[in-house]
Amino acid sequence: MDHAAEVLDGLTRVVGELRLQSLEPQLAACRDRLRAGTRVEVAVLGRFKAGKSSFLNHLAGRAVLPIGVIPLTAVITRLRHGPRERVRVHFLDGSFRDIPPEQIRHYVAEDENPHNLKQVASVELELPELKPLAPLEFVDTPGLGSALTHNTEVALNWLPNVGAALVAVSADAPLGEPDLNLLDQLRRHTPTIALLLTKADLLTEAQRAEVQAFVTTQLRQRWDGGLPVFFYSIKPELAWPRSVLVAEFLEPLRQNRHQAGTAILRHKLASLRHQALNSLQLALAAATQVESARAALREKLADERRQFELLRTELALFAREQSARALDTYQTALRPAQAALQAKVTTAFQTQPELGRLRPPRLFDAWRTWLQDWLRRELTELSHSRQEMFLAPLHHTRAHLTRTLQAFHDRLAAHVKAALGVTLAQREFVLEVYEPRAPPVDVAFAFDPAFTSISWLIPMTLFRRAIQRSLLRKARYEVEKNLSQLAAEWRERVAVAIEDLRRQAESEARNELEELERMLQQSPSDAARLRERISELESLPIP
């Protein structure tokens, strides 16, 4: 785009003068995009474990990115074609290092680089295998919404930089609220978005048709025209989705990359201009309004500021109440599960041949190891199958806080409208829910150490039945104890996540109020300059 640099200068001036800090990341992304020229990147985004890294590996035809069953990708990773294989790690201090591909995991994966202790900014891969898709580039991003909040933050902070976007959603859990929120956010930053329904092999053909219809309707209801939807699978028995995606999305993008690149930059600039103009109009209205109206609005905002304490207290109380209630809910919900598990552990214990044969003290160790494994398996399964129940307080809190924020925004908007006649731009409140991971299991020693150390003296012919009975009783008790610990652990983790939501809500509300107050500091003498800025922005040549 010929005038992009000029547009960017205009926007930079306004953002700087009005101190619109919330727009700075978008401004920086526009600058990068302008520098990128005709390079087009396809970013893969989505919830954790949606299959993003697996998809990119499959597309490249090579298992190069680490994948796993736990939240894994922790760092923005770029892939592009290169004549020779090269992996370059960029660090936050600006330095970089080339590493062999086998070592990628040490830098990219959460388990080997927890909390990004290695201070990696991004990793860049050049692979000969990507030649057929060149010069398209790809970006793997950390999954959203896991317990690892720092990973969600990395991905969300990166959003303004997105080029074309593929939003990965597992086909067997298609399109939840968080996916729709992500799509909402993305639309501010790019015009080129498609939905990728991963793990299509988990569905039958009939189920795929059902999912396709459901998703298409959902998307159309939310946005005019909907979005392109593609299935994907990394399984060799389901090869057609890859061909369709390449033929209908990637290849057209590759061929029309100049137009696509321009359209993406234009979209970013237009979106930024729209947001900056709204702030300018507000500032101008504040500057030109008669002093009495301005004073009235200032008074209203001062009122809101005083009320803000109330809002904070309300948010905190609600969050605390939800956390407190969670444990009761869990315990009630898990009571039937306890009886069922105790019956199950009895059968499992009686049919475990080793436990019928061994003698103390090895019997006690074997019992403990066996029970620990058994409980871990059963409770992980239970944690997983009852996840909806465990997470319910979290989702409930999120819905409530979003409504509260919306009401706060609506109140501010009404004050502004009444005093200045300007409609405050709709804000999107995206409260991210960080889902906790399933908690650990712990089994106590069967008997105290003193008894265990002399237990080899016990004549087993006489006491085997008594010891077996005692071990079974202890096993049933361990079921009860661990189940209750599971509930407590979930509560603990959900409480942390709820507290995090509360903090996000509070800072959203405060930012909105403060940005508004800043806009209203304009005085009549600023009006001429603001008008000039508005007409500058309006006449900026964004086609």
Ligand SMILES: Nc1nc2c(ncn2[C@@H]2O[C@H](COP(=O)(O)OP(=O)(O)OP(=O)(O)O)[C@@H](O)[C@H]2O)c(=O)[nH]1
């Ligand atoms: N059945 C099936 N499983 C898949 C497919 N793609 C990915 N998976 C599995 O899904 C799990 C998650 O895959 P990843 O590629 O690590 O997911 P991710 O979205 O990159 O996860 P994060 O990096 O944690 O956000 C792994 O166990 C994969 O084996 C698929 O097409 N079919």
Ligand SMILES: [Mg+2]
């Ligand atoms: Mg990944």
